[in-house]
Amino acid sequence: MDRELTPFEKEMEQVLLQKRADILEKLAKSNEDFQAIAEQMGAKDSIDMSVESLVFKKMEAINQHDASILRSVDYAIIRIHEGRYGVCLKCGCKIPEERLRAIPYAVLCIDCKNKEEEESR
Numbered sequence: 581m582d583r584e585l586t587p588f589e590k591e592m593e594q595v596l597l598q599k600r601a602d603i604l605e606k607l608a609k610s611n612e613d614f615q616a617i618a619e620q621m622g623a624k625d626s627i628d629m630s631v632e633s634l635v636f637k638k639m640e641a642i643n644q645h646d647a648s649i650l651r652s653v654d655y656a657i658i659r660i661h662e663g664r665y666g667v668c669l670k671c672g673c674k675i676p677e678e679r680l681r682a683i684p685y686a687v688l689c690i691d692c693k694n695k696e697e698e699e700s701r
C-alpha cells in the first residue's frame with residue numbers, strides 16, 4: 581500500500597476523492613437516513629470495502645445510480661494503491677489517460693465497454 585504513486589495517479593486520486601465527497605454530500609442532502617452514513621464514510625481516510633458493501637446495499641435502495649458510481653470511485657482509489665489503476669478489468673490493456681480524465685472511475689477500456697453495452701442491449 582505504500583508504493584510511490586506516479587504524478588498521474590496522485591492527480592486522479594485527488595479527482596476521485598473529490599468525486600466521492602460530492603456524491604456523499606448529494607446523497608446526504610437527498611435523504612435523512614443517509615446523512616449519518618455519509619458522515620461516517622466521509623470522515624474515514626481509508627476505505628474498507630467489507631464495511632462499505634453493507635452501506636452500499638442501503639445506498640442502492642436510495643439512489644442506485646449514485647451508489648454504483650460511488651462504488652466504482654472507491655474501487656478506482658483502491659486500484660490506484662494496488663498499482664492497477666487504468667488497467668482494463670476485462671482485457672488487461674492500459675486505458676488511455678484521456679479516457680481516465682473523462683471518466684476517472686472507468687475500469688474498462690473503450691472496446692470492452694462498448695462490447696459490454698452491446699451485450700446488455
Ligand SMILES: [Zn+2]
Pocket residue numbers: 668669670671672673688689690691692693
Ligand atoms: Zn479492455
